[in-house]
Amino acid sequence: MLYGLWISSLLLATISLLVMVGLVAARLFRAHRQDRREQARKRLLPAFLTFTEDGDQEAFLGKVATVPMSTTVDLALEFLNLMRGDEHESLVNVLTTAGVAKELISRVTRGDKTRRIHAVEALPFFPGSDTLAAFQRALKDRSADVRLAAAIGLVAGGSTMPLSDLLDELRVGDLASRRLVGxxxxxxxxxxxxxxxxxxxxxxxxxxxxxxxxxxxxxxxxxxxxxxxxxxxxxxxxxxxxxxxxxxxxxxxxxxxxxxxxxxxxxxxxxxxxxxxxxxxxLDTASRQLSELLEDDEWLVRYAASKALFNLGTEGRSVLAEVARNGKPRSQRTAALLLAEEGYEA
CATH class of the missing domain: 1.25.10.10 (Leucine-rich Repeat Variant)
Incomplete structure (x- = not known):
């Protein structure tokens, strides 16, 4: 029995050691991969800066070929968000030649949700029939966030797809109102x-x-x-x-x-x-009704009413001051709080 316990303890210790070694190895691997990304970024950043000055496409493409495409994509989106006019158009053209647009299109249907959303949101920088086709594919995505990003891209790209059809594709039950507003x-x-x-x-x-x-x-x-x-x-x-x-x-x-x-x-x-x-x-004429709402059961209604009275100007502020002095306890507290918040002395 004691021998069995000893063997079990040895196995557990071995498993724990292997798990610890695995975690350390994974951490070292991630650190190494991150270091490689940083080194690639440092090598490519000067090429972007130089291209914005001299527009030498051949030199730029030569440098791009020496780093992973993921590095090029990340830096490309940073620069595209900053640049405007002819420089922006020139950068889009050379990045398309470098394969950035093609890479983004391929990411629309592969990878995790965050990666797919990122790709769909970046594609409007590269307008064209291939981009519109990618948006159409993304409308079928299992993620509501990806579908919404694709719908926004289609609208921004000038698609004439009827809005009712677009909403059918979105399956709006999966979306929040604020996102539809966008x-x-x-x-x-x-x-x-x-x-x-x-x-x-x-x-x-x-x-x-x-x-x-x-x-x-x-x-x-x-x-x-x-x-x-x-x-x-x-x-x-x-x-x-x-x-x-x-x-x-x-x-x-x-x-x-x-x-x-x-x-x-x-x-x-x-x-x-x-x-x-x-x-x-x-609506100065609504002062009475607003003062009555200072007794509302909902705090947000009471606050909105007190804020409205204050914003109505002299008359509304006089009403608030009167309530703060002589109103019912709930109204009195609400009015006094708003006046104090606005630094207004009754």
Whole structure:
């Protein structure tokens, strides 16, 4: 029995030693690989700097051939993000000759998710039919992040693929509203009608409607006010809150009635957005309703209302000061906190 225990202990010690040796070897290998990358980068960086000065493609390509393609790709993207005009175009041409575009296209469908996203996001530097085809392939990717990056690339590249078809490919249930906004904002202004159509369709998920509203809200187009007002009346809370926010962004008096009604909404997000919108539009007449929201059960609504009153100017600040002195305890605390935060003495 003791012999068996001794053998078991020896085996465990041996296994532990082997594991430790393996971990040390892996660490040394990673350190060696990182050192090789750094050395390759140091050799190639002067070639990039020299090319931006003399434009000698032959010398540049000769230097590129001596380092791994991954080093060339990493440095290429750094320089492309910094350069503009003719120098940028010249660098794109020589990097295409060096095979950088081809390498990025091959990465779109291989490697881990981060690597694929990185490749898709970099491809717009190399416009062309091959790039558009790569975006189309990436739309079938299993990762929602990769599909979204491909959709943005297609839109930025001038693809005429209908937005409704693009959303079908994206499978929007896997996406967050904020990420869709980034896609919608990249649509050319002459395609804004597609966003309007999506917004008014009853088949459109609320997450897509909210994103469309947010994207349209920065357009400065006052003709959208009736559409936003209808979204407040008929939409889900997420959609209504986005529509009120957009009305506030437009800051046009024609949106006042919708904002005033939204101040008494059953949804706290809508009430909070309505309070902020009231200040942007300059609704002095809403001071009473805003002061009532200082008693709201939701802290964010109370804060938004107090901030709105302060931003309304003299009249709103007078209301806040009065509440801070003589209001109900909850309202009093909220008003006093906001005034102290703004450094305003009642």
């Amino acid at each position: 896609l919608f904002r990249r649509l050319p202004s002459d395609r804004s009608d597609e966003l309007r159509t999506i917004l008014t369709s009853r088949d459109t998920p609320s997450i897509v409607q909210a994103a469309a509203i947010e994207a349209l809200g920065t357009s400065g187009d006052y003709s959208l006010l009736p559409l936003f007002a209808a979204s407040v009346a008929d939409g889900e809370p997420e959609v209504s809150a986005a529509a009120i926010h957009a009305i506030g962004e437009l800051a046009h008096p024609a949106g006042a009635a919708t904002v005033v009604r939204a101040l008494s909404s059953e949804d706290w997000q809508v009430r909070a957005e309505a309070a902020a919108a009231a200040a942007r539009i300059g």
